[in-house]
Every structure is written in C-alpha cells, then in structure tokens.
Amino acid sequence: MIKVRNLHKSFGKLEVLCGIDTEISKGEVVVIIGASGSGKSTFLRCLNLLEIPQKGQIIMDGVNICEPGVNLNHIRQNVGMVFQHFNLFPHKTALQNISLAPLKVKNIPPQEARNLALSQLEKVGLLEKANAYPRHLSGGQQQRVAIARALAMQPKVMLFDEPTSALDPEMIKEVLNVMKQMARDGMTMVVVSHEMGFAREAADRVIYLEGGIIAEEGPPEQVFFHPQAARTKEFLSQIL
C-alpha cells in the first residue's frame, strides 16, 4: 500500500533521513522506535508530506506523492495523523473538532457530519463529552478525540507521532486500548512509540531507526528480544 524508496530529508546541513526503504502493506501495524534525533518523527511526517523529502519516492496506492504537482490536500485526506500534543482546536467542542474537516473538506451536509462525529466519539468512548471543549478534557480524553477526528476523514492509513508520550501514566492505557482496537479492526497504522506492550500486542513489525536509516526491522519479539544489530541491543538496554 505504501512503498518508500531511498527517502532523504535534511534540514539545512543536517541530514535527518539518509535513504529509507520499506514497504507497508494494507492492514499492517508498524511501530517505529529509535533514539531522539534518529529521524523517526521526520520519517512519519514525510508520509503525509508535513515534511517534503528532498530525494526518493513515497508511492501510495500506486501514486508517487513526492512528485511535484500532486494535490497535497487530497493525499492528506487519506492519511490521518495523531500528534504528541493532540493539537485539538481549542475554540471548538469535541464534536466540532471532529466534524470540521468532513464539513469543510468533504462538504458533507451538517447533519451527516454531526452523526459521523458522534459515531466516532462513541468508538473512542467519549460520547458524553461531545459538547466539551478540549481544555475541559484530560490529556487521555483529548488524545482520544484527536484520534476520532483523524478517523472521521476515513483515512486509509493512520500515523501516530508519539501519541502517549505527553500523557500521565494512568492515561496511557486508555489511548493504547483505542489504538489496539483500531489495529484489530484492520487499520493500517504507522506508530512512532516506545510503548513495548503495544508493540508486542498489536504490531506486525518493529522498525529500529538510527542515524536516518533502518538499522533493523522484524517482528516485535525478534527486534525486542533477539536483536541482530549491536546498536539495537544497546538502544533497547537503555529503554527497557
């Protein structure tokens, strides 16, 4: 579904991605781990072109989205993203946060958009918070609304950029549970996260990034417990 070929991205002189090659198939859940500065967030942000790579290809459903002249807005409708700091719109209620893009981008009629938003809220277990503003929600609840907001666009793939690292420990589980349910429902997911429990339970593959390249990848059990590369071992010994 997504093919990444020789992806390069640098900021000024700093080369962050130095040639990433991988494939993500439909329904696959991929967890990306790596030290800070290893390029994992940048890689994720390239997948919906929040960062524009300088070299290489990202082929999504047969279309190279790095070609100049592609419609960015159209591509992003199919790629949902969940951010570390939620980035909910503070001036809109939970319901309005979710219905805004379907209303304005897809021109869905208001009543339909409302129903869509309500059903997404129900999925993440926050139906009773429909009319609450973000600042009245806990971090975990905000992140679940953010997931519902992304899902309301019915994306083909969902990107998660450290979705639980800004959360208090007691709220991490509620967000991970929603993500695990999505994985069971067959959503294609790319998740930057160090949540081992989630990776072991839900991931099909773990990618270890270092220095802007894929240093190791494989099933979670293999990468976490029988890493082949010495630097993977070293990194894991630091986070485990």
Place this chain on the structure above:
Amino acid sequence: MTLDYSVIVKNWPFLMLGLQETLRISSLAVTMGFCIGSLVALARLSRFNLLKIISSAYIEFIRGTPLLVQLFILYYGLPQLGIDLDRRAAAAIGLSINSGAYVAEIVRAGIQSIDRGQMEAARSLGMSGTMAMIHVIMPQALRRVIPPLVNELIMLIKDSSLLSVIALTELMRAGEHIRTRTYQDFEIFTTIALIYFVITYALSKILGYLERRLQVSD
C-alpha cells in the same frame, strides 16, 4: 474669573451633533481598519514576496508618519492631482488607512502566537492553507488579540479629534465653533474631554465584558 457651565447646556444639541459625527466616522474607520489590517497581516505572512514587501512598506510608512500629515495630504494635497475627496470621505479613508497599519501588526502577532501544531493538525486533515486560516488559526488569533484591538479602538476614537483640522464638524470642532462665539475655553474643552472619556471608558468596560464571555467558551 468664574466658570459658567450654562454655555454647555445652551450648546448641548450642537455638541451632540458633533459627537454623532465622531461616532459615525470612528465606527466606519474601525470596521474598515479591521478589514484592511487583517488582510495586510495575511499578506505580510504570505509566501509571496511582492505581497510581503507591499504590506511591510504600508505598515512602516503609515506608522512612521503623523496622522495629521496623512490627513493633510488626503484632504489638501490630493486635489492638486485632481482627486477631490469631500471631507467626510477624506476623514474616513485617512482614519481607516491609519488604523489598518496598527491593526495589521496586532493581528500578525496574534496569528504568529498560535501554536504551529494547530496549522499542522488542520493541514493533516486535508484542509488547504486558506481553509485552515479561516476555520482554525484566525478565530483563535483574533480572540487572543481582543485587548490590543480594544486599545486600538480607543486610540482611534481619540485620534478622530484630529479630523477637526480638515473642517469635519466632529466633537472637537463643534467645541471650537462654540469657543469662537463664547471664549469659554475651559468649560467647553473640559466637557469635551469628559465626553471622550465617558465614551471610551464605557466601550472598554463593555468590550471587556464581551471578552470574558468569549473566553468562557474556549
């Protein structure tokens, strides 16, 4: 020397006519200034260099020259080029253009104060930059800059007294008319000061209340 405020009572209807003109021109200029300012702020933040240059030049020039001089150019200078504005048009245009420059800087600061993640979230949902600006960034930015905008509104009402120099009979000039007949400068101008104060104070209270109401919902 005794003060005799009966001059105010006698000329009250005339002063009120002046006040009406002040409020009419000010509200027009506030509205226009707000529209100009918002557009210029967006132009200044756009990725098109020409728009950036034009909007910066406008802001710098207007802020760097006195309103009084700007009004003289509009009302006394332009007729030489064959552009004859009547005094009310010159007044409204002059105040709007002047206020627009200050509003532009306020709005720009407001937009830039919004976390980058807001734009990214909007774009990640497939919204265009314009759409994100309209539905996500601007509503938050404007709410945040209400206090400096209220300040600008008050400045504008006070600055409208300068319009007396282009013979527009607003509050200040109404006072000058009465003064040339009565020579009771103290009574007249203390009263006029009080009227300006009542208007601006009331506005700042009302808008402060509205601001708190808005804040409740976000």
